[in-house]
Amino acid sequence: xxxxxxxxxxxxxxxxxxxxxxxxxxxxxxxxxxxxxxxxxxxxxxxxxxxxxxxxxxxxxxxxxxxxxxxxxxxxxxxxxxxxxxxxxxxxxxxxxxxx
Amino acid sequence: xxxxxxxxxxxxxxxxxxxxxxxxxxxxxxxxxxxxxxxxxxxxxxxxxxxxxxxxxxxxxxxxxxxxxxxxxxxxxxxxxxxxxxxxxxxxxxxxxxxxxxxxxxxxxxxxxxxxxxxxxxxxxxxxxxxxxxxxxxxx
Amino acid sequence: xxxxxxxxxxxxxxxxxxxxxxxxxxxxxxxxxxxxxxxxxxxxxxxxxxxxxxxxxxxxxxxxxxxxxxxxxxxxxxxxxxxxxxxxxxxxxxxxxxxxxxxxxxxxxxxxxxxxxxxxxxxxxxxxxxxxxxx
Numbered sequence: 478x479x480x481x482x483x484x485x486x487x488x489x490x491x492x493x494x495x496x497x498x499x500x501x502x503x504x505x506x507x508x509x510x511x512x513x514x515x516x517x518x519x520x521x522x523x524x525x526x527x528x529x530x531x532x533x534x535x536x537x538x539x540x541x542x543x544x545x546x547x548x549x550x551x552x553x554x555x556x557x558x559x560x561x562x563x564x565x566x567x568x569x570x571x572x573x574x575x576x577x
Numbered sequence: 578x579x580x581x582x583x584x585x586x587x588x589x590x591x592x593x594x595x596x597x598x599x600x601x602x603x604x605x606x607x608x609x610x611x612x613x614x615x616x617x618x619x620x621x622x623x624x625x626x627x628x629x630x631x632x633x634x635x636x637x638x639x640x641x642x643x644x645x646x647x648x649x650x651x652x653x654x655x656x657x658x659x660x661x662x663x664x665x666x667x668x669x670x671x672x673x674x675x676x677x678x679x680x681x682x683x684x685x686x687x688x689x690x691x692x693x694x695x696x697x698x699x700x701x702x703x704x705x706x707x708x709x710x711x712x713x714x715x716x717x
Numbered sequence: 718x719x720x721x722x723x724x725x726x727x728x729x730x731x732x733x734x735x736x737x738x739x740x741x742x743x744x745x746x747x748x749x750x751x752x753x754x755x756x757x758x759x760x761x762x763x764x765x766x767x768x769x770x771x772x773x774x775x776x777x778x779x780x781x782x783x784x785x786x787x788x789x790x791x792x793x794x795x796x797x798x799x800x801x802x803x804x805x806x807x808x809x810x811x812x813x814x815x816x817x818x819x820x821x822x823x824x825x826x827x828x829x830x831x832x833x834x835x836x837x838x839x840x841x842x843x844x845x846x847x848x849x850x851x852x
């Protein structure tokens with residue numbers, strides 16, 4: 478599911494390369510890189526959260542505050558990624574709407 | 578069904594402890610009763626607990642669940658304590674009065690145990706409600 | 718799609734909740750029968766029931782989903798192994814319930830149950846956020 482949302486966004490970012498328009502050096506790469514970094518952070522945070530829930534559920538390491546903090550971090554990472562994605566899409570649309 | 582079974586079990590626990598409380602009260606109140614309607618001194622009473630089956634034909638777990646009830650109120654067969662009190666109205670031919678075989682301190686200990694058990698069962702009900710609330714909160 | 722993701726990762730957690738719920742009922746049984754003659758305290762031996770599957774972290778990768786089953790299999794959940802405690806030789810009524818142990822078991826079990834419901838709840842909230850495209 479997350480792949481679907483992100484995939485569409487990545488596609489939107491990749492296509493402008495073919496357009497001969499105003500060149501903003503490094504802009505596209507910065508946006509894409511930032512989004513990719515945000516995705517990685519979400520990935521890591523979600524894994525950590527899953528692991529912490531797993532530890533509590535199995536009874537092996539009932540670290541409750543560790544679990545709740547990991548879950549919050551994962552949530553924040555997710556929302557941050559979505560916000561970055563939204564900004565990227567918004568910036569792209571602004572660029573595309575500029576008249577030459 | 579786990580929740581309902583749990584509540585029933587704890588409820589039975591409360592009832593059983595209440596019966597025990599009543600027998601202890603009776604014992605303490607009649608610790609010195611030398612004359613009863615049936616004749617003779619008061620005889621100490623004690624409940625006999627019995628595990629009740631929740632589901633005899635279920636899985637190993639369902640068969641392991643059990644409530645509790647009072648099978649019977651056992652009446653002591655003890656002779657009681659004989660005390661030499663020739664002036665007592667209930668003294669026998671030899672001047673001895675037979676008192677119930679009840680030790681107040683022992684009854685007090687039983688009373689405290691009963692109270693703890695009652696609280697433990699009540700606590701089970703509280704926790705059960707709490708767990709149910711948490712389950713209902715999932716996704717809210 | 719949400720079903721598939723949720724089941725493979727968290728079906729195991731739901732099984733854990735089922736088992737913990739059953740353990741709670743067993744603790745209630747022990748507490749109610751703390752003075753029943755001949756009664757043996759009983760419990761679910763979680764270390765053995767949850768087995769080796771426990772402790773393996775799952776991956777919710779954005780780039781790949783590689784979910785593995787965690788926790789108990791379905792067969793174990795509905796018919797878990799039950800262990801009984803033998804009464805000590807000095808117990809006159811042959812009852813093996815120790816009230817303090819049951820209190821500890823009750824609290825530990827309830828804590829894990831609450832922890833898992835919270836974990837499941839937060840995860841669901843995140844999935845819901847994602848499914849509404851981040852709104």
